[in-house]
Amino acid sequence: MTADHDRPARGRDETPEERADRLWNEMLQEVRVCQTGAQILFGFLLATAFTPRFATLPDFDKHLYVATVLLGAFATGTLIAPVAFHRFMSGHGMKPELIHVAGRLIGLGLVLLALTISAALLLLLRTATDSSPAAWVLSGAALAWFCVCWLVLPRSVLRRHAHRRDRDR
Secondary structure: OOOHHHOOOOOOOOOHHHHHHHHHHHHHHHHHHHHHHHHHHHHHHHHHOOOHHHHHOOHHHHHHHHHHHHHHHHHHHHHHHHHHHHHHHOOOOOHHHHHHHHHHHHHHHHHHHHHHHHHHHHHHHHHHOOOOHHHHHHHHHHHHHHHHHHHHHHHHHHHHHHHHHHHHO
8 A cells, every 4th residue: 555645646736845744734633633532541541540449459450450551651652753753853854754654653553542442441341340241342342443433444435435546547
């Protein structure tokens, strides 16, 4: 699959530099939404260990909590990484490379965020339902939903678009 910045911009009259600037600005708008959600979730996760109920959790749930916090830290760090890349690469004429790397980081950050949300949901539902098997089913369903909305649906739309474009040629 070709990266978005490698494809010609159909219907746009812009220089490669203008295209890179536009793509970078669009990417920043997208990542701001993800960053905010990841940071808020991570903050709530950090506070959870200081609640009275936390000490009464079974060992499995405490381990699940640690894994969830680590996933949240990795998701937050990965979604913030494009900003650090931009700081280091700014002024070196490397915006297309920056866009490529940032796109990969955002994709990885979304995967980590989906795993964080699903693990947090599992922990919450296990606590709320006294470790009910339903917690696993519902958390798995949430993760499957993220996969459908964030991966399967966009790829399906891209395939349909490519099929239509190939048919019209």
